[in-house]
Amino acid sequence: xxxxDIDAAVTVRVxxxxxxxxxxxxxxxxxxxxxxxxxxxxxxxxxxxxGAGKTTMIRILSTLLLPSSGKAEVMGFDVGxxxxxxxxxxxxxxGAERAGYDFITARGNLWFFSQLYGIPSEEAHKxxxxxxxxxxxxxxxxxxxxxxxxxxxxxxxLVRAFINDPKVVFLDEPTIGLDVMTALSIREYILKQAKDHxxxxxxxxxxxxxxxxxxxxxxxxxxxxxxxCDTPAALKRTLGASSLVLDxxxxxxxxxxxxxxxxxxxKGYTSSxxxxxxxxxxxxxxxxxAAGQSVVExxxxxxxxxxxxxxxxxxxxxVFVALxxxxxxxxxxxxx
Amino acid sequence: xxxxxxxxxxxxxxxxxxxxxxxxxxPLWVAINIGFPFFTSFSFTMVYRAYGLGSYAGFxxxxxxxISFWGNVLWSMAxxxxxxxxVGLFEIYISSPASISAILVGMxxxxxxxxxxxxxxxxxLGWAIFHPAVNPVWPAVISVFALxxxxxxxxxxxxxxxxxxxxxxxxxxNEALHEPVSLxxxxxxxxxxxxxxxxxxxxxxASLIPLTLGMDALRRTLFFGQGFGEPTIDLELVALAIMxxxxxxxxxxxxxxxxxxxxxxxxxAVRQR
Numbered sequence: 001x002x003x004x005d006i007d008a009a010v011t012v013r014v015x016x017x018x019x020x021x022x023x024x025x026x027x028x029x030x031x032x033x034x035x036x037x038x039x040x041x042x043x044x045x046x047x048x049x050x051g052a053g054k055t056t057m058i059r060i061l062s063t064l065l066l067p068s069s070g071k072a073e074v075m076g077f078d079v080g081x082x083x084x085x086x087x088x089x090x091x092x093x094x095g096a097e098r099a100g101y102d103f104i105t106a107r108g109n110l111w112f113f114s115q116l117y118g119i120p121s122e123e124a125h126k127x128x129x130x131x132x133x134x135x136x137x138x139x140x141x142x143x144x145x146x147x148x149x150x151x152x153x154x155x156x157x158l159v160r161a162f163i164n165d166p167k168v169v170f171l172d173e174p175t176i177g178l179d180v181m182t183a184l185s186i187r188e189y190i191l192k193q194a195k196d197h198x199x200x201x202x203x204x205x206x207x208x209x210x211x212x213x214x215x216x217x218x219x220x221x222x223x224x225x226x227x228x229c230d231t232p233a234a235l236k237r238t239l240g241a242s243s244l245v246l247d248x249x250x251x252x253x254x255x256x257x258x259x260x261x262x263x264x265x266x267k268g269y270t271s272s273x274x275x276x277x278x279x280x281x282x283x284x285x286x287x288x289x290a291a292g293q294s295v296v297e298x299x300x301x302x303x304x305x306x307x308x309x310x311x312x313x314x315x316x317x318x319v320f321v322a323l324x325x326x327x328x329x330x331x332x333x334x335x336x
Numbered sequence: 337x338x339x340x341x342x343x344x345x346x347x348x349x350x351x352x353x354x355x356x357x358x359x360x361x362x363p364l365w366v367a368i369n370i371g372f373p374f375f376t377s378f379s380f381t382m383v384y385r386a387y388g389l390g391s392y393a394g395f396x397x398x399x400x401x402x403i404s405f406w407g408n409v410l411w412s413m414a415x416x417x418x419x420x421x422x423v424g425l426f427e428i429y430i431s432s433p434a435s436i437s438a439i440l441v442g443m444x445x446x447x448x449x450x451x452x453x454x455x456x457x458x459x460x461l462g463w464a465i466f467h468p469a470v471n472p473v474w475p476a477v478i479s480v481f482a483l484x485x486x487x488x489x490x491x492x493x494x495x496x497x498x499x500x501x502x503x504x505x506x507x508x509x510n511e512a513l514h515e516p517v518s519l520x521x522x523x524x525x526x527x528x529x530x531x532x533x534x535x536x537x538x539x540x541x542a543s544l545i546p547l548t549l550g551m552d553a554l555r556r557t558l559f560f561g562q563g564f565g566e567p568t569i570d571l572e573l574v575a576l577a578i579m580x581x582x583x584x585x586x587x588x589x590x591x592x593x594x595x596x597x598x599x600x601x602x603x604x605a606v607r608q609r
Contacts, residue, residue: 021602059605062431066599083599087433097424101354103361108354115350116434118343144361160428 011168011200012038012061016070019056019224030056032224033070038217040167041198043191045215045232047205047316049328053224054204055094058170061202062092074168088117090168093161095176098153102146106137106156109145110163117164124163131159134189151182158186162193168200169193175210187214206328208316220320227323236314243318244284244292246309248299251280260284260298261325265291270317270327279307285314285322347438348445355412355446369454372407373400374461380524381466394468394559397459399524402554404455405488406518406547408447410510413492416443418499418506426500427605430598436591440496444489473563480557483573484550487580491546493587497594521548528552546579 017034020027031053038044046054059065060072063083071078077085100109107128114124132138135155140148148156154174161169171190175183191214194201205211211218212232219229228235251273260269260282267285274281282299286292296306321327360366377400381393420426429439462468499506520527520534520542528539528548542548553572556562562569598604 056602059602064427064431064599064604065602084433087431090431092427092431094424099424099428101358103358104354108357112350112354113428113432115346116429116432118341118346118433120341164432 009040010037011040011075013073017067017072018069020068029224034226036219038200038202040200041194042216043194043201043214045203045211045218046221047211047218048221049206052221055172058172058204062170063087091161091164091166092170093157095173100145105142105144107141110159113160114163127163131162151178170202172204211316222324232316235319239314239319239322243312243314244286245312246282247279247307248304249279249307263294268321268325270321285318344435344438347434348442351439351442352446355443356450359450370457373404374458377462391469393466394470396524397462400458401455403523404451408451409488409492410514412447413443414495414499415506415510417496430604437588440493448485470559471561472558473561476557476563480553483576487546487576490580490583494583497587497590500594521545522551546576549575
């Protein structure tokens, strides 16, 4: 594929995109000079902690929000100047939404949404049946929307997102708050939509497993800037470091682990608490065995006991840790 | 669900269908839609009778019919977009190619269609129980009724955009508007003209509300045999038509303005980042 082919296949193009909001505390920069290209048929992940700017990007690309500066195009149309042309070829859905009319059935709601795109009723019902079957929703279509569980409401949302046969679909945390099996079936569905229909899917998420499972490429975003963009495998490969995982006790106090980040050979760390076992799990991205050893010693000096430790293949979280020096949890804590 | 291939009509029809179906989706709402106006009408009818004005009891029954529509305009039209915004429907509308005017017109027609059976039931019950004296000029009654509803729902569309800007306070605004507007627009008694208890300034202000002129014209055409050619009726019909057009135009402009403003400030969706 030469450069011209790549260019023709680009469905989403973002250059120097910047968006700031005015708040009581002052100006908040949600996107800070983002450059990005997404190609036809790609499932493209935008991975970052809460508050990184993912939703703002989706809002701009789906014409709900104007950029403060920079340029964004979808299917060659400018989001600021040609929103109507973009709206005809896209769709969007958010995991946080439960949008539907309570006293109307799931089928009635989906038919209503299809009419916003002017789809003939017969065609709309055909699509509703096909898409619902793919998501295991077909037996719930005639239930009132309020009577559906969270998982089935989310399936309705995802059928809606593809009801108009869109060329580009923006999904914001589509599996948030769902059980593992529902999340799996939704991921399969998203992948199938991209593969079988050549749709571009831009998936904003903070779920690394999701990105690993279905994204062709991923942009890692933090504080409104894209830090890295490549395939998940390539990002992990370029990390050039492995992760040292330690289960320690007692659980460290807030900020107690900060000295770890200053050790030679340590690219960053993240931690979580295993309340059931009263342990803290610390993941440290290290270069070389010596750095690993100094981490273990430093933790002991902090008065903690290392219950177990092992090395593991780098995950996308470690890539984020290596880029930012902190994990998602620490980043979200800092932001809040 | 067969329909013309025009996307605007499809959107309007779909929104009409949702509105009308939702109104009858909850039996309690149906009971409230019929019960509240009927019992209030019943009370006012008793007052008219108690003071020896039984021949005017029809005013109270007509008020019960029209208050159903006014309630629908306030609660199911004006505050609807705010509710849509809270649950994420408004951003679905905006990010789709659908016309917002089609959605508003669909909401209005659905509201009228959904409220009409309740209103008709209030009228039937009232007439069956109290046998009020009527002297209708039907073409004029129908014209006034249609124009009143058109301008009333156009007002609902204009309020939709206003409430969209208000956000969560919309429900309080509804509460604040409901009773005072019912009072000064003379739903159950004449609030303009010689029998009005209000000073001229209040009457003039009240006349800017379509419900006021509509109620007055309905009383004249339904109970006093006035029809086309009567200066008051003609004037009220023209005024209602102008109000409807102006409010329709204002609502369309206001919604476009709010959409553009929302895209600039990030207020189309509830969550900003």
